[in-house]
Amino acid sequence: MPTAKTTRKASPRTRTDGGSWQAEKSHLTQTQILEATMQCLIEIGYAQTTTDKIAQKARVSRGAMTHHFKSRAAVFAAAAKYITELRAQEYDDAVGKVKALSGGVPVLENMRDTIMLLQKYYARPSFIALHELMRGARTDKALNEVMVPLEEALDRKISATILNRFPIWGEVPQSSELLRDLIFSTLQGIAIDPVGFVKGARLQRLLDLLAEVSQAEFERAHKEVRAGTGAARPQRAAKRGAA
Secondary structure, rough: OOOOOOOOOOOOOOOHHHHOOHHHHHHHHHHHHHHHHHHHHHHHHHOOOOOOHHHHHOOHHHHHHHHOOOOOOHHHHHHHOOOOOOOOHHHHHHOOOOOOHHOOOOHHHHHHHHHHHHHHHHHHHHHHHHHHHHHHOOOOHHHHHHHHHHHHHHHHHHHHHHHHHHHHHHHHHHHHHHHHHHHHHHHHHHHHOOOOOOOOHHHHHHHHHHHHHHHHHHHHHHHHHHHOOOOOOOOOOOOOOOO
């Protein structure tokens, strides 16, 4: 399980931004606590992450912890928003590295590059943190109520990023949905495998096969649409799933 530290620098804010030094200090402390919460989720999991452990990891007093977050539920709600926003940004960064499509249509090389970048996206520690929150939401009703809209929003952002970057996928919406489910589910499974059997050459063979299957499905659907035999179908509604 990844344990590498995942740290984002808070955006600097000064008096000239219309805030106060006290507001800036409060913002930095909250960010410090949310980063610590994410690290606890990565290192010890949802069930073992307590407010005391978060405070220790953040190096803040118990009083400072309760001043900013009144309960464990409150800090998890804030952390869920923080982590899903981070995942959206990381997805934008990953997709932004995909090579431009020749003529706007992906070829096998593009598909391979995309899947390799997405595999790295799911290998990020932030995915483990999000996955731990999802696990917790299965039995924690309050956390579930927080997670569902956040995951749906993240799913919509990912879909929009794909269409903005590669409009061609809007021509084959049903295949786009199918391939997203296939690729994302496969890569998520690899990322959370505690044993890690699928690695090295074995992982590369799987990623190559995933690229070949995905490219074949895209080419089939695209050919049908261009020939006028494939019906354009509406994009799916957002659904739950770690992203």
